[in-house]
Amino acid sequence: MIYPARDKQRADRLTDRLIRLLMVVIERLMQPFIRVSFHRPLPALAKTEGQYCYALGNKSLTDRILLSRITRQYGLPWSEQGSETVSKDARLIALHMNHYGLKGLAEHRVSPRLTRMMAHLLEHPEQDIKLVPVTIFWGRSPGQERHWLNRFSDQRGWLHQSIKRLGAIIFHGRHTLVHFAEPVSLRALIATSPESTLINQHVRKTARLLRVHFRQTRISVTGPELPDRKQLIRQLIRSPRIQSAVQSAVKEQGFSSQKAQQKAEKYADEIVANVSYSTVKLFDILLSWLWNRLYQGVNIHNIEQVQESAKNNTLVYVPCHRSHMDYLLLSYALYNQGLTPPHVAAGINLNLPIVGALLRRGGAFFIRRSFRDNPLYAAVFSEYLFMLLNKGYATEYFIEGGRSRTGRTLVPKPGMLSMTIQGYLRNPHRHIQLIPVYIGYEKVVEGRTYLGELRGKEKKGESIIGLIRSLKTLKEHFGKVNLAFGQPIDLKQTLDTTIPHWNNDQNEGKPDWLPQAVQTLSQQVAVGINSTATLNAANLTALGLLTAPSFTLEESSLNQFIQLCQTLHNRLQYSGHAPINTQTSEQLIAEAEKLQLITRLNHHYGDLLQLNEQQALLMTWYRNNILHLFALPSLIAFCFNQNSQQSRTQLHELLQVLYPLIAKELFLPWDKAGMHQHVDNLLQQLIEQGVLTDNGEQLARVDPYQDKGVLLTLLARPIQPSLERGYLMIALLRHHGSGSFTTESLEAECQILAQRLSILHGLNAPEYFHKPLFKQLSELLLEQGYLWLEDGHLHFSQALETFSVQCRPLFDPALRHSIRQLASQPKARPLP
Structure with missing residues (x-):
């Protein structure tokens, strides 16, 4: 007697066993090559809250095996039974089901399991299934851009895909990154369209949401595909703006067309990065070793909001600049937090033999300190920055220009911010957010160098010999480092607030409102950096x-x-x-x-x-x-x-007068x-x-x-130098009279007298008489209306006298006497 149903069940069981055995064998073979890290903490999935279903982007046996292993290892639910709701194989779905023939991709369709789940939920409204999107990155390579013609000849057959995945596991498996998203209720998705009863509509909506999620996650982790450097340079040089700058150089500077073109190509070759994923991995290994030698730990704060912003925006990181380690530390931290390492604007002084090539392959693009008098270079650099932003590459630059020798946030330089705004104006559909970053060291590596510069030594340029000498610092320990990310600054919102009608300006050149927008954005960035400073x-x-x-x-x-x-x-x-x-x-x-x-x-x-x-x-x-x-x-x-x-x-009235003196200098919020x-x-x-x-x-x-009284005395002293500088400038103006100084001569005279005052009453440190601080003071007094310019000279009225009278009782009488004596001295020549 023949029992066909029983034979079929027996065959199905045998097939299931063979598949499970095959998966166990493959998992054992994969295990030595795989080390998993997570993009974010694993979600808390409680088995009692309902049935979960994991969603992968594509059907892949290796992805399924790895996901099964992770759920077992970390105790996540992996539903083996579910006969009452959906079939047991619905514990996992693949958004796209790719079927490959001998000639390549034959069919690309949505998973039928998703359709069955939707049909079941429409029939049983009391039940729910929670989708958990999971993205698995076998390595973090973003891939290479290909010429658009080559895309039509790409045959991605199953054998090609299998070999490619095998190579990814062998070479990149130890850098596998897994991203678990928060569970999404399918019942809640159905409830958003209650009027629809068609299964396909709900399936298409769910699939669309998953597609967007997977694309955003992939972009935030790997970034856009990397271009071929030579092809990018050719594309850069052929752009209309650079060709226009080439023609201007021919007319204004007398170059031949060929020489001007060669200069533009030379500038592009000097600037453009040459990112290599293998070099990024090498840096990750070397820097892991370096940080373990130098530091006791790297603490990262507020990274979650950056990970969220990276999904929908092009990010521009704007950290404070305190050390050469800033370049490496930020890229390393972002990479290890599952974000794309940015393209970093590095000073041309770092383009040293061998070192420069490595930095360039790690993401650095080089910039000259000043190119105000070189419009062709400025056009090439501006176009390259626009290309980076327009293609969605994360970028990093230091708005302070150079490293801070005083330890405080320096006045932002407008150049890079101005080019960022101009690049955004060319494509306002690209969402750009600036991320302020504070980097705090317990002990800075360049401490000895800064000590010498604070004592008056000239800054030494970077060199290979200096780099070799600095290796001796590997014997020391420098405590902990803190990286704190500030609130993202949306460029469009800043422009909408500052210049309400900015998008009505059709002028292709620099708009008239650009300086105002740059100043507002500079202030926001500096305040954002300071707002995330850490104590150590x-x-x-x-x-x-x-x-x-x-x-x-x-x-x-x-x-x-x-x-x-x-x-x-x-x-x-x-x-x-x-x-x-x-x-x-x-x-x-x-x-x-x-x-x-x-x-x-x-x-x-x-x-x-x-x-x-x-x-x-x-x-x-x-x-x-x-x-x-x-x-x-x-x-x-x-x-x-x-x-x-x-x-x-009385206190509030006094603080209202004094607060502007420190708010501008210290970028208070x-x-x-x-x-x-x-x-x-x-x-x-x-x-x-x-x-x-x-x-x-x-x-x-x-x-x-008393002890508490001593604490208040100590607390009062940190701000005193800032107030002393303001009082010194006012005393100098009052003594010599209205119209006695130009802005430059007042700043220079204050710097000389502050140097003498610091020797007489405190620590002889150049940060006390740092010239930019007096520039900020003179600008503040002009903004507040205490001073005004007339025929190039500074004039003041009774308002400044009143201001001086309000401040006078706050200072120690001995200090007031010293300042009056200094102010009464004859004018001196500026410091060299």
């Missing part, structure tokens, strides 16, 4: 010890001061984005000692902590990293320096209304900490000889 052992101990007489404090006093600063920072979080610090003051002091940034003096009545002359000079750099975080608390404390009590109204709100919050915290008292009518400081 170096900058907190520097903030405390540099305010103390002789740079020495009892250990208990420094502990209390650090605790006060941490409390103010962690409870208020500056403008809401600054990462909090959870280390104890004892741990921070111990870390600073370990890094040899401070010195301990053992004493019978309690240890003393101090800075020697060399340490004190370098620690001004670390203090300036976070000076802006405590500018307002310090300003409040300064207002109680000479006047022990005042009403809230609050407008006047926001400043007053933040001041009220600070006052509440200072009262709770016992350094101020409030009887309902008057705010008063506690006895300055």
Whole structure:
């Protein structure tokens, strides 16, 4: 007797066993070649919440095997039974089912399992299935761009795909990245179109959402395909804008057409990057070793919002520039967080033999320090930057221009931001977001170099010999590093706010409103960088010890001061984005000692902590990293320096006068209304900490000889140098009279007198009399209406006199006397 149904069931069971055996064998063979990392934390999938179904982009046996292994290893649900809802094989679907013939791709259609699930849910409205999209990257190579004609001859048969996947597993399997998205309820998707009863409509909608998700995830992780460098240079040179610049060079500079073309090609070859995925992997290995030798850890803050922004936007990273390590550190961190390493604008001084080629293959493109007088170079560079942005490549540049020798955020240079805006105007459909990044070091690698420059030595250029000499730093340890990402700045929103009718301008050249837009964007970026600054052992101990007489404090006093600063920072979080610090003051002091940034003096009545002359000079750099975080608390404390009590109204009026003096210099985030709100919050915290008292009518400081009173005195001193510079400039103007100075002569005279004042009353550090700070001051006084220009000279009215009278009582009488004496000196020649 023949039993065909029983024979078929037996054959199906045998087939299932053979498939499972084959999958086990393949998994065992794959295992030595695979090391998995995750783009983001795995979602919390509870088996009791309903049935889950994983969605892959394409049908792939290796993807399915890896996904099965991950679910077993990490305890994620992998539904083996589901007869009541959908068939058991529906634990996994592939969005696209690709069928390959001998000649290539024969059919490309949506998974029928998705159709069956939708049909089941329409029949059983009480049930739900949650889709979990999973993207698997076998390596992170974005692939190479191909000529458009070659795309038609690409035959992707099953054998070709199998060999390609085998190569990816062998060569890139140890760099496998897996992205689990949050579960999506199919029942909720159906509910968004309740009027539709057709299965195909719901399937098409779900498939469309999954396609968008997979495309966005892939772009954020690997970025667009990489172009062939020679082809990109040819494309660049043939662009209408560069050809127009070539013709202008022929007319204005007398070049032959051939020579001008060759110059443009030479500039393009000097600039353009040559990104190689194999070099990026090599850098990842080398930098992992380097960071383990140099640092005790790299802490990354707020990366989640960057990962989200990367899905829909072209990202431009704008970090602060404190060290040569910034280039490498940011790219390394982004790569290890599952994001595309950016193309980095590097100074031409780094284009050294061998090193330059490696950096170029790692994503660097080189830029000259200045090309204002070379319009052909400017056209080539601007066109290349536009190409990067227009094709969606992540980009990175430093708006400060060079590394900060003072430790504070420098005034942004407008060039790169201006070219970014102009590039956006050429294609407003490309969404561009700028990502401010703060990079904080506990001990900077170039510390000795900066120390020499702070003492007046000239900056040395980069060279191979200097690079070899710097290898000795590998023997040292430099503590921890913090990378904090600020709130993304949407370029379109900034333009809409600043220039409401910017998109009505049809002028192909530079629009008239461009300088205003660049200035607003520069301010936003600088504020964004400062808003994410992090506290560490170096900058907190520097903030405390540099305010103390002789740079020495009892250990208990420094502990209390650090605790006060941490409390103010962690409870208020500056403008809401600054990462909090959870280390104890004892741990921070111990870390600073370990890094040899401070010195301990053992004493019978309690240890003393101090800075020697060399340490004190370098620690001004670390203090300036976070000076802006405590500018307002310090300003409040300064207002109680000479006047022990005042009403809230008096205090707010005084702060409204003083706040602009520090807001521009330190890129503070609050407008006047926001400043007053933040001041009220600070006052509440200072009262709770016992350094101020409030009887309902008057705010008063506690006895300055008590422990809490000493804390307020210490807190007042960090902001004092900024106020002294302003008071010095005003005193100089008042003494010599209205119309006595041009802007340049006033800034130069203030710089000379500030240098003398720093020697007489404090640390002789160039950051105290840094000339750009006086430039900012003169601009501020002009903006506020205290000064105005007439016939090239600065004039002032009674308003400046009133301002001086309001500020005078805040300063120590000895300091006021010194400033008056300095201001009465005959005018000197500017510093060389």
